[in-house]
Amino acid sequence: MTLAQTPREATNAPGAAPRLDEHATVDPVRLIGGWSVPVAIVDREGRVRAWNRGAGTLYGRSEESVLGQEWTSVVGEEPTLDSSLSLGPDTRRYETRHRAQDGKILDVMVTRTEMLDQGEGSTGALLLVTDLTASRVMEGRLTRRIAQLSVVREIGEALQSAMGLTGILRTILVGATASQGLRFNRAFLLLVDGKRGDLRGRVAIGPSDAEEAARIWSELSQSATELKDLLRRYEPYFERAHNRVNEIVRSLSARLDEEDRFLVRVLRSMATVRVVQGAEVGSGRPVDEDLLLSLGVESFVAVPLHAEGKPMGLLLADNAITGKSVEDEDVGILELLGIQAALAIERAQLSGELETQIASLETATRQVRENHERLLRAERLSAVGQMAARVAHEIRNPLVAIGGFARLLLREAPAAGPMQESIQIIASEVRRLETILREVLDFSKPTPPRLGKVDLVRLGREAVDLLRWEVREAAVETRFDADPDLPEIRADRDQVFQALLNVVQNAIHAMPAGGVLALHTRKRPGWLEMAVRDTGPGIPEEARSRIFEPFFTTKSTGSGLGLTIAQNILREHGGEIQVDSREGEGTTFYLRLPAAEETGRVEDLGG
Amino acid sequence: MSKILVVEDEKNLRLLYKKDLERDGHAVVTAATAGEGLEALEIDSPDLVVLDIRMPGMDGLDCMGRILDRNPRIPVVLNTAYSSYKENFLSWAADAYVIKSSDTGELLAKVREILAARPQAKTH
Numbered sequence: 001m002t003l004a005q006t007p008r009e010a011t012n013a014p015g016a017a018p019r020l021d022e023h024a025t026v027d028p029v030r031l032i033g034g035w036s037v038p039v040a041i042v043d044r045e046g047r048v049r050a051w052n053r054g055a056g057t058l059y060g061r062s063e064e065s066v067l068g069q070e071w072t073s074v075v076g077e078e079p080t081l082d083s084s085l086s087l088g089p090d091t092r093r094y095e096t097r098h099r100a101q102d103g104k105i106l107d108v109m110v111t112r113t114e115m116l117d118q119g120e121g122s123t124g125a126l127l128l129v130t131d132l133t134a135s136r137v138m139e140g141r142l143t144r145r146i147a148q149l150s151v152v153r154e155i156g157e158a159l160q161s162a163m164g165l166t167g168i169l170r171t172i173l174v175g176a177t178a179s180q181g182l183r184f185n186r187a188f189l190l191l192v193d194g195k196r197g198d199l200r201g202r203v204a205i206g207p208s209d210a211e212e213a214a215r216i217w218s219e220l221s222q223s224a225t226e227l228k229d230l231l232r233r234y235e236p237y238f239e240r241a242h243n244r245v246n247e248i249v250r251s252l253s254a255r256l257d258e259e260d261r262f263l264v265r266v267l268r269s270m271a272t273v274r275v276v277q278g279a280e281v282g283s284g285r286p287v288d289e290d291l292l293l294s295l296g297v298e299s300f301v302a303v304p305l306h307a308e309g310k311p312m313g314l315l316l317a318d319n320a321i322t323g324k325s326v327e328d329e330d331v332g333i334l335e336l337l338g339i340q341a342a343l344a345i346e347r348a349q350l351s352g353e354l355e356t357q358i359a360s361l362e363t364a365t366r367q368v369r370e371n372h373e374r375l376l377r378a379e380r381l382s383a384v385g386q387m388a389a390r391v392a393h394e395i396r397n398p399l400v401a402i403g404g405f406a407r408l409l410l411r412e413a414p415a416a417g418p419m420q421e422s423i424q425i426i427a428s429e430v431r432r433l434e435t436i437l438r439e440v441l442d443f444s445k446p447t448p449p450r451l452g453k454v455d456l457v458r459l460g461r462e463a464v465d466l467l468r469w470e471v472r473e474a475a476v477e478t479r480f481d482a483d484p485d486l487p488e489i490r491a492d493r494d495q496v497f498q499a500l501l502n503v504v505q506n507a508i509h510a511m512p513a514g515g516v517l518a519l520h521t522r523k524r525p526g527w528l529e530m531a532v533r534d535t536g537p538g539i540p541e542e543a544r545s546r547i548f549e550p551f552f553t554t555k556s557t558g559s560g561l562g563l564t565i566a567q568n569i570l571r572e573h574g575g576e577i578q579v580d581s582r583e584g585e586g587t588t589f590y591l592r593l594p595a596a597e598e599t600g601r602v603e604d605l606g607g
Numbered sequence: 608m609s610k611i612l613v614v615e616d617e618k619n620l621r622l623l624y625k626k627d628l629e630r631d632g633h634a635v636v637t638a639a640t641a642g643e644g645l646e647a648l649e650i651d652s653p654d655l656v657v658l659d660i661r662m663p664g665m666d667g668l669d670c671m672g673r674i675l676d677r678n679p680r681i682p683v684v685l686n687t688a689y690s691s692y693k694e695n696f697l698s699w700a701a702d703a704y705v706i707k708s709s710d711t712g713e714l715l716a717k718v719r720e721i722l723a724a725r726p727q728a729k730t731h
Contacts, residue, residue, distance in 0.1 A: 393661075393688050393689070396707065397617050397620060397688060397707070398619070399709060400620060400623070400688075400707050400708060400709045401617065401619035401620055401623055401709075402709065403708075403709020403710070404620070404623040404627070404709045404710075404711055405619075405623060406709070407709060407710065407711070408626055408627065408630075411630075427709065430709050431709065431710065434708060434709060
């Protein structure tokens with residue numbers, strides 16, 4: 001205390017400045033010699049005349065090495081603008097920068113008191129140096145803390161507006177590493193996946209090496225001052241999948257039940273853990289080797305992220321590039337960031353769930369609407385169907401009369417004559433018409449097929465033969481082709497014939513000005529297929545999906561039921577009908593029936 | 608020889624059934640409406656009635672109800688173009704339900720079958 005008071009007397013009482021004269025009882029040089037406060041005396045020319053212990057300690061230079069040297073060169077004082085504060089006629093104070101022997105820069109405050117002789121001329125000056133470096137550091141830290149806190153606030157705001165989980169994760173990482181942020185070199189984010197029951201690395205940020213670090217940091221610091229700008233400029237670094245830190249983060253994972261693993265332990269403990277030299281600070285517990293190996297560092301911080309007591313993930317940060325030690329304050333700030341991050345992630349996940357629910361609701365709504373439309377269509381169809389049924393009934397009675405009398409005649413006509421044959425044709429054709437009517441009337445309740453062995457090739461020929469008048473009228477050329485050794489099919493002959501007839505008739509109607517009608521019967525694994533091809537104009541694409549719909553027709557004549565009935569018949573047989581059409585080239589219908597050895601389904605229907 | 612009443616609004620079908628049933632050895636009386644049919648039931652006392660369902664005026668099911676009111680023992684064969692009436696419980700009271708067809712074989716067979724069973728039923 002007494003030592004500290006002495007220079008204060010020198011500064012606070014400028015009027016009592018020591019005088020260098022032979023009458024002086026105290027030699028100032030000797031007086032200052034033992035003080036731990038750095039003091040030097042310079043002569044009129046500015047050369048060092050005295051250098052005390054405190055100065056020796058501060059500048060790391062002995063008295064001998066500085067005596068007679070220029071003060072400014074000794075302490076490395078640059079001439080400064082006169083910003084000094086005058087404390088009295090002989091005393092002024094200024095702040096400047098000095099350099100110690102070892103090159104260390106010192107922030108100092110110099111109090112200079114002129115030493116006057118009797119004629120009031122200056123004989124030199126006493127320089128009292130106050131080292132401000134330590135307080136400057138404190139001040140700097142404080143400023144940085146304030147800046148960091150404001151950054152955390154800024155990150156918080158950015159998190160609020162971040163779009164989706166990816167945006168949030170990126171914001172967190174940029175916040176943790178940016179020079180405007182928490183200044184960690186690298187940061188890694190791991191998230192809990194509840195469904196998979198694990199903790200997995202998701203995203204990371206940070207340069208691969210010092211060179212990249214220098215480049216990125218300078219690029220970013222030049223261009224971006226706002227966190228928002230920074231986030232935007234960081235995009236390309238995130239997008240680079242082969243980024244080293246991304247490789248690292250993807251290798252980080254642990255099952256949630258692996259409680260011994262460091263990552264799971266920290267997640268569960270919900271307390272930040274600082275790792276120094278491969279061990280947890282505090283407990284000294286060593287960290288998993290493989291984790292240290294993956295990260296490539298021995299020291300880092302792990303901040304668990306949790307929202308409402310629910311563990312969400314882990315934020316790891318280190319200074320792999322600069323090797324700068326992680327201070328307690330840094331950890332505190334990182335924890336603050338962690339809290340905001342956890343809330344933002346939770347928000348994103350909740351909104352993600354909400355989106356899923358909205359999506360499923362939309363799907364449900366769409367299905368309801370579709371069902372509604374289907375119902376409307378079915379209703380319309382049933383109205384049309386009822387009308388068709390009524391018409392069919394009106395036709396049926398006269399048909400019964402025609403056919404019935406034909407049969408009556410048949411019994412009365414002389415056997416085996418041309419008349420017998422003609423009447424037979426009338427009777428059988430009426431029978432066929434009645435079958436068609438029944439199909440139409442029982443459209444919604446198709447009868448199960450009455451199964452028997454069916455020769456599809458022959459049925460095809462018969463169908464074309466029955467329509468020979470129409471074939472001739474339209475000048476259609478017919479072709480038949482069949483693979484050898486066709487498999488047998490068991491089917492309802494009448495029904496399949498009906499289906500074939502409908503498809504063949506459709507093909508002929510497609511070629512009113514002539515063309516080629518080709519029936520090709522082929523073996524397919526497990527199937528027998530008949531392709532009915534025409535060289536008509538083809539079916540317009542928009543109509544193609546509707547041709548099997550009841551009452552859909554592009555022709556001016558026809559019930560619009562032909563292909564529908566054909567489709568129903570094939571389905572009843574466990575088969576299918578498909579269409580392949582090219583506009584301008586023609587249309588091919590494929591009628592497929594299951595081969596006899598695999599007709600389990602048909603047999604079921606038959607039984 | 609059994610006497611059969613055919614109630615059928617279509618003239619040609621009436622004729623067809625008459626011819627076919629007569630060929631099968633039955634006596635046939637015909638009626639063009641349900642009302643005529645009920646009259647014929649009184650006058651001709653048929654052994655069996657072949658009844659169309661869909662007719663102008665009173666329909667076949669109503670007519671059957673009245674026939675059975677008067678004579679619950681008389682067999683009725685419903686002969687109709689509509690398979691849907693099969694699901695109408697009124698039609699269950701009929702002894703047979705035949706779908707109209709140019710092939711009258713089924714109708715004739717049913718008539719024969721019912722008439723063959725009838726005398727036995729009468730003895731009980």
